[in-house]
Amino acid sequence: MKFNRPHTLAEIAALIGAGTEGDPDFPVLGMNEIHVVEPGDIVFVDHPKYYDKALGSRATVILINKKVSCPPGKALLLSDDPFRDFNRLTEHFRPFRPAPSQIDPSAVIGEGTVIQPNVFVGREVTIGKHCVIQPNVIIHDHCVLGDHVVVQSGTVVGSDAFYYKKRPEGYDRLRSGGRVILEDYVELGALCTIDRGVSGDTTIGRGSKLDNQVHVGHDTVIGQKCLIASQTGIAGCVVIEDEVTLWGQVGVTSAIRIGKGAVVLAQTGVSKSLEGGRTYFGSPAEEARERLKQLAALRQLSSMATRNKKL
Numbered sequence: 135m136k137f138n139r140p141h142t143l144a145e146i147a148a149l150i151g152a153g154t155e156g157d158p159d160f161p162v163l164g165m166n167e168i169h170v171v172e173p174g175d176i177v178f179v180d181h182p183k184y185y186d187k188a189l190g191s192r193a194t195v196i197l198i199n200k201k202v203s204c205p206p207g208k209a210l211l212l213s214d215d216p217f218r219d220f221n222r223l224t225e226h227f228r229p230f231r232p233a234p235s236q237i238d239p240s241a242v243i244g245e246g247t248v249i250q251p252n253v254f255v256g257r258e259v260t261i262g263k264h265c266v267i268q269p270n271v272i273i274h275d276h277c278v279l280g281d282h283v284v285v286q287s288g289t290v291v292g293s294d295a296f297y298y299k300k301r302p303e304g305y306d307r308l309r310s311g312g313r314v315i316l317e318d319y320v321e322l323g324a325l326c327t328i329d330r331g332v333s334g335d336t337t338i339g340r341g342s343k344l345d346n347q348v349h350v351g352h353d354t355v356i357g358q359k360c361l362i363a364s365q366t367g368i369a370g371c372v373v374i375e376d377e378v379t380l381w382g383q384v385g386v387t388s389a390i391r392i393g394k395g396a397v398v399l400a401q402t403g404v405s406k407s408l409e410g411g412r413t414y415f416g417s418p419a420e421e422a423r424e425r426l427k428q429l430a431a432l433r434q435l436s437s438m439a440t441r442n443k444k445l
Contacts, residue, residue: 135311135333136164137227143195143209146176149226150219155201156209162195165223167353169371169389170334176223178216217299221309224333228311233257244281274330280318289326291316295352295370297332308332310352323348339376351388375410
């Protein structure tokens with residue numbers, strides 16, 4: 135998420151009551167999660183295990199809960215609770231405001247687009263030309279839909295990320311201030327749920343098609359001309375390259391990559407990154423041909439055991 139204007143380190147520190155390490159006039163341009171940060175962004179870290187990763191990332195402002203040596207060309211925001219203060223910044227720069235109407239006046243809707251009854255369109259949403267938004271669809275604030283997009287009934291675009299920190303009193307939710315971007319010719323089936331980014335974008339590439347009841351987690355990037363079948367669940371921060379096919383009930387863990395042209399057969403569990411151009415099956419996922427050989431061998435062993443018992 136980029137701010138509407140550059141801020142200084144001192145200005146940001148004043149918003150959250152944080153200490154600083156670095157030039158008070160150090161420029162701050164936005165905030166983001168570690169996998170998508172750019173120079174000028176704030177990233178937060180609150181566990182020693184991830185200090186080096188955050189300090190070595192592209193982010194130039196580190197919101198951290200310990201005073202450490204500041205890398206050259208960067209600045210620190212010192213906080214006793216970076217998770218809480220990252221939420222404060224999200225709430226300040228992208229606050230939740232109740233919508234005054236079913237289609238917010240700030241939404242931009244292109245010519246030839248059909249909006250069916252009972253559709254909700256939030257603040258600063260952009261919908262392109264010649265789209266079809268079927269009844270009972272929800273499109274939350276700041277989402278962007280390209281041209282010729284189809285969203286079928288009951289689908290939610292831009293729901294909050296499933297991202298929590300465990301505290302003694304319960305779970306504290308990380309506020310979502312990101313967007314969903316649906317590029318041209320994307321089609322979403324009925325009852326899909328597409329989570330927005332925490333502070334970045336969840337993106338579905340041009341020409342990709344999702345079946346009914348598909349879930350896409352926060353900050354995931356799906357490439358062009360992908361096919362994703364019913365009841366597939368994709369966790370957050372996944373990268374799915376172009377022309378990937380995921381068949382029904384595939385489950386994909388977070389922060390992995392599936393290579394271009396891969397095919398993942400039904401009911402497969404993807405627990406690590408997969409190379410492109412191959413077909414996968416099983417849980418955990420393996421190349422389908424190898425997995426099917428293993429299953430055939432197991433059936434033979436079972437048959438042999440049954441025959442031996444009869445003898």
